[in-house]
Amino acid sequence: MASLVLTDSSQLTSDSQHLDYTSNAFQRWTLDSLTHSLEDKQVLCTKCRASNVGIRGHSGCSRYFCTASKGPSNIGMFCYHIRGLSRVATIIESVTLAVVKELKDLLDFNMNEIKKLREEIKKRDADHNQLKRERVLSKDKLEQYQRRSNLRFFGIAENTSGNTESLVLDVIKNKLNLPHVTVDDINRSHRVAKISGSKSRPIIVKFVLYRKRSEVFSMKQQLAGNIAATSMFSPEEEEEDMGRENLQALSPLATLRRDNITKTCTWGNMDNGIGLVLSEPTISKRLAASGLWLHSALEWTTDDSEIGVRFQLGGLTIVNLFCVDSQFGDIYIYGEGYVFKITHITQKVTRECNLLDYYEASDIPSLVNINCNPVAENICLAFENGDVLTVEHRTNIIESVGFVDSGLKSLCWSPDQEVVCMVTGRDTVIIMTGTFDPITEVDLHQDSFGEKQFITVGWGKKETQFHGSEGKAARFVMQVVDDPNSNKDDGKALISWRGDGLLFAVSVVSKENVRYIRIFNREGVLQYTSEKISGLESVLAWRPSGNLLATTQQLPNKYIVAFFEKNGLRHGEFSLPFSSSERKVLQLLWNTESTILTVHCENVVSSDTSLYFYTANNYHWYLKQVLDFSKDRKICCVEWDIESKNRLHVICEGGHYFCYDWTWVTNHSHGNAISNGAFVAVIDGGEVLLTSFRSKVTPPPMSDQKVKMQATVNAVVFCFDDDNSACAVLADGRLVALVQDKVGGPQQVQWVCEVESECTEMLHHWVWLSADTFVCCSGTHVMLLVRDPQQEKLILRSKAPLDSCLVSIVRTVDPLKVLLQMSDGQLFVYDTARNKVSLYNFNLPECCTKLNILRVEKTEFVFGLSDRNRFYINTKEIANNVTSYTLHSEFILLTTLQHTLLCSRLDLDGIESLASDHNLGTSRRIERGARLVIAVPCDTRVILQMPRGNLECIQPRPLLLHLAATYLDSREYRRAFELFRKQRINLNLLYDHNPEAFSSNTGHFVRSVKDPTWLSLFLSELQEMDMTQTMYAGFYAKKSEDKSLTKNKASIGDMQYTKDGIKHYNYQCNTVSFSKNFIKKGLGAHKLYLARLEEEKRIEAEQKKQEQEDKGKIKNQSEEFQANMKVLGTKSQEDKETILKENLLEKQESS
Incomplete structure (x- = not known):
């Protein structure tokens, strides 16, 4: 019989608490049946082995459930234990079921999680593969960019020396006809791959400059092979050195060529990057006709502009707004529900996103603002209905970041892209961060003036004034501003930020229907409020420098641009050359330097649009340029570039995009002759202001002469054959010649002519070669125009294309011949006689905004200055801190960022010293920010213009010394002496310049100078020191140091002046001698010198008196001698000799 082990009842009790109450009935039924079946069985106690164990236990056992009772009563106790064991089994079963259920639920949960993780891993793998592909493409793009200066040469025979540079140079010079390419243009070269039989290995050549590599690559057609028509490895053939991805993309092309399969192969954009696209010609044409392509890159500028590029967007006709990426220079254009991108580097047009998918085509709201945020790397679009959307650069996903239920009137981002300001339909201003977190919302029409309200003690207020017959009650009458133009106001609210992003202004119409300006800080706190002025318009532009707010105002008699200070007070104005009934101003824009104000306006009648460019000098506003656009090419929007200071972006209807780069040009007369009047022409709208700086210095805005034209002037050019003749190019295409009839006379109009109708494009970059010959540029062609005096027209003689x-x-x-400079620094020569454009001897390292070419001692030199202050002579960079330069007839003058003026001789030695030793010659300090205007030829005057616009005339010491040397060499001592005294040049230089010439022309020097005071001054300043070796050593650097050529200046004291030379002094003597010691010691006291002269006169008078007395004595002695001779005639010879000796002894004793 099996024994049962009973556990402690406390454990049973605790475990029984976990049982499910629904199983109690089953438990009771089981226990009851088990009790009846075992009621008559004998049960032993497991502790003491006593039989018939009862419920109470027995006396010999310590177990609680064992009793000493005997007989059948022990069966009940056993049944009780059986019931406990059954309960334990039930507990175990219930716990097992609960654990199994819990484990099953946990397993299901884990399986779901694993499934999700697998899907996420799969998605991340796909993203990883995409990023890996992008990384490979980026790496290959960077590698390709690094290899952009490389070329591969095939078919060049092997040599034993291993020197590949000489082999490559031999091919370039002899077979490509590029003799100017030298070993200095090659960075490195080497062969690639292993030697295999007799086949020559290709050579990779890395050039120093990409421009030089392009020049060599452009001549590859002269080699024996042609990569476009024959195999890729033809003899002596060159190709671009490409990266791995590009070479893999070219492998299908090589396969097609080997299989002699002809298909169209073009480079295009694919979803995963740039690759080779193979397609049939018909399909390619359809794709080109249906897609968005870059049709052309056409140059379009005016005379004062540096570069202008025009793109045509083939699939776009209406453009609403655009923005510029300040980080990469890309252009984002919105029109017809699409956002397009023009890549700055590749100049490719792509479509970024399609808002037709986000809106229904008929329900796309009007765009208020588009902005490219380089920090968030997205494009923000704000619409009139209140929607604010962003488009990510990488994914092009459209996301809604906010909505204004009352709509948006205006939105503008701060210059730092950290704050965005909105004007809502309820005329409230909402300020948010760059991540669209709200900062504040304020009422635009709040009653307060602002936080910076003026403090006044009441003087001048209306309440304190005398009101006459109106009485004291008039002080309480509020003045109502009546705006007669209020019904013409468009009601727009415009926002404009200051350049530092601390303040912004809002132009809005008040509740009284009068427009005024309110200025807020970036936290949205009102600072100032302008007075309510009649006639103000909605256009508003805050000057980036922060001192002026520009807007337009309609007055009864004129149309003006009005300026406000930041406190809301008026501060100047200027009139527009048209009335409000003729044109309406649509935009005012400032460039980033705050130097150019652009006025975008539209003709009210013809709908033609125009751009007016204004600059300011000496508080006068000049109209410098006018660009007119026809109705068919109406301007949609205009924007100045943020990074490039003078770059303007223009987009017109029809998908035309224009980019203008402007630079400053000084229009002055040419020539180094003394007949050149040093004329400078200034454009001021329809007037040409002319000033001759040889005769006088007239500060702007004044001038010597004003010539009124019939239209706005866009350019002024001077003739090379006639130094003082100028030609004005008008905005309507006509040319007006201004000629000086007599020397010193005014400029007068000689002829007016038009350009023939064949020249339909805008003409720019004018050069007046001769009396009737002009050279200019039109689009991508350089043109030669000749004036026909009979028809009064410029006829196109010839034109040549440009690349x-x-x-x-x-x-x-x-x-x-003329020299042409391209945007990349390439130089070409245009031969007008043969109508041929050819490469120049070299190219400039970069594009230069100012360029001059000069021949010095049969050697041509090209001088260039870039907008990065780098000054070049030919290909050599001389300095990187030059702000301006000009060419004098004998010198080159430069101004630097250190506010100094440098002068160097314009001869072969001076230029070579500049190019080799960086010896920039003598220097002098100038005013901060001064720029060179002109140096008067054959003169010493140099004109500088200060930043505020006023002029300063200086005479640099090297120019003075050169002029003095010219006078001394030509023996013009009078003019030289006047120059020395006026400019405080040491008078020792009169002698030290050329001692031998001066010593041999002392008489001429005295007769030329004439003035005894000047002669005294000259003699008193003479010193033993050689000024050409000390004080003026920089100017006489090349003077010989041979001492034999320098005569001692003390010997001048020994020279004697003839009567002819000193007769003007009324000296009654034959000669005047000066003490050598007096001159040598250099006693400069003028009084001592005059005293010395008086002493000499006294001595001369005494000598003259003594000579007269001696003559009387001689006469007496002669008479006495004759008497003695008569007496001696009777004497003997011996007696005569004795008498003579006695007389001689007497005379000696008396003397």
Whole structure:
């Protein structure tokens, strides 16, 4: 019989608490049946082995459930234990079921989680593969960019020396006809791959400059092979050195060529990057016709502009707004529900997103603002209905970041892209962060003036004034501003930020229907409020420098641009050259330097649009340029570039995009002759202001002469053959010649002519070669125009195509040739006689905004200054801190960022010293920010213009010394002496300049100077020191140090002046001698010198008196001698000799 082990009842009790109450009935039924079946069985106690164990236990056992009772009563106790064991089994079963259920639920949960993780891993793997592909493409793009200066040459025979540079140079010079390419243009070169039989290995050549590599690559057609028509490894063939991805993309092309399969192969954009696209020609044409393509890159500028590029967006006709990426220079354009991107580097047009999918085509609201945020790397679009959307650059996903239920009137981002300001339909201003977290919302029409309200003690207030017959009650009458133009106001609210982003202004119409300006800080706190002025318009532009707010105002008699200070007070104005009934101003824009104000306006009648460019000097506003656009090419929007200071972006209807780069040009007369009047022309709208700086210095805005034109002037050019003749190019295309009839006379109009109708494009970069010959640029062509005096027209004689954008045209030493500079610094020569454009001897390292070419001692030199202050002579960078330069007839003058003026000789030695030793010659301090205007030829005057616009005339010491040397060499001692005294030049230089010449021309010197005071001054300043070796050593650096050529200045004291030379002094003597010691010691006291002269006169008078007395004595002695001779005639010879000796002894004793 099996024994049962009973556990403690406390454990049973505690475990029984976990049982499910629904199983109690089953438990009771089981226990009851088990009790009846075992009622008559004998049960032993497991502790003491006593039989018939009862419920109470027995006396010999310590167990609680064992009793000493005997007989059948022990069966009940056993049944009780059986019931406990059954309960334990039930507990175990219930716990097992609960644990199994819990484990099953946990397993299901884990399986779901694993499934989700697998899907996430799969998605991340896909993203990882995409990023890996992008990384590979980026790496290959960077690698390709690094290899952009490389070329591979195939078919060049192997040599034993291993010197590949000489082999490559031999091919370039002899077979490509590029003799100017030297070993200095090659960075490194080497062969690639292993030697395999007799086949020559290719050579990789890395050039120093990409421009030089392009020049070599452009001549590859002259080699034996052609990569476009024959195999890729033809003899002596060159190709671009490409990266791995590009080479893999080219492998299908090589396969097609080996299989002689002809298909269209073009480079295009694919979803996963740039690759080779193979397609049939018909399909390619359809794609080109249906997609968005870059049709052309056409240069379009005016005379004062440096570069202008035009793109045409083939699939876009209406453009609403655009913005510029300040980080990469890309252009984002919104129109017809699409956002397009023009990549700055590749100049490709792509479509970023389609808002037709976000809105229904008929329900797309009007766009208020588009902005590219380089920090968040997205584009923000704000619509009139209140929607604010963002488009990520990488994913092009459209996301809604906010909505204004009352709509948006205006939205503008701060210059730092950290704060955005909105004007809502309820005329409230909402300020938010760059991540669209709200800062504040204020009422635009709040009653207060602002936080910076003026403090006044009441003087001048209306309440304290005398009101006459109106009485004291008039002080309480509120003045109501009546705006007659209020019904013409468009009601727009415009926002404009200050350049530092601390303040912004809002132009809004008040509740009284009068427009005024309110200024807030970036936290949305009102600072100032302008007075309510009649006639104000909605356009508003805050000057980036922060001192002026520009807006337009309609007055009864004129249309003006009005300026306000930040406190809301008026501060100046200027009139527009049209009335409000003729044109309406749509925009006012400032460039980033705050130097150019652009006025975008529209013709009220014809709907033609125009751009007016204004600059300010000496508080006068000049109209410098006017660009007119026809109705078919109406301007949609205009924007100045944020990074490039003078770059303007313009987009017109029809998908035309224009980019203008402007630079400052000084229009002055040419020539180094003394007949050149040093004329400078200034454009001021329809007037040409002319000033001759040889005769006088007239500060702007004044001038010597004003010539009124019939239209706005866009450019002024001077003739090379006639130094003082100028030609004005008008905005309507006509040319007006201004000629000086007599020397010193005014400029008068000689002829007016138009350009023939064949020249339909805008003409710019004018050069006046001769009396009737002009050279200019039109689009991508350089043109030669000749004036027909009978028809009064400029006739197109010839034109030549150009490969890139033209920057400047300069006449060379040859009057029939001009030098052309492209946007990348390439130089070409245009031969007008043969109508041929050819490469120049070299190219500039970068594009230069100012360019000159000059021949010095049969050697041509090209001088260039870039907008980065780098000054070049030919290909050599001389300095990187030059702000301006000009060419004098004998010198080159430069101003630097250190506010100094440098002068160097314009001869072969001076230029070579500049190019080799960086010896920039003598220098002097100038005013901060001064720029060179002109140096008067054959003179010493140099004109500088200060930043505020006033002029300063200086005479640098090197120019003075050069002029003095010219006078001394030509023996013009009078003019030289006047120059020395006026400019405080040491008078020792009169002698030290050329001692031998001076010593041999002392008489001429005295006769030229004439003035005894000047002679005294000269003699008193003479010193033994050689000024050409000490004080003026910089100017006489090349003077010989041979001492034999320098005569001792003390010997001048020994010279004697003839009567002719000193007769003007009324000296009654034959000669005047000066003490050598007096001169040598250099006693400069003028009084001592005059005293010395008086002493000499006294001595001369005494000597003259003594001579007269001696003559009387001689006469007496002669008479006595004759008497003695008569007496001696009777004497003997011996007696005669004795008498003579006695007389001689007597005379000696008496003397």
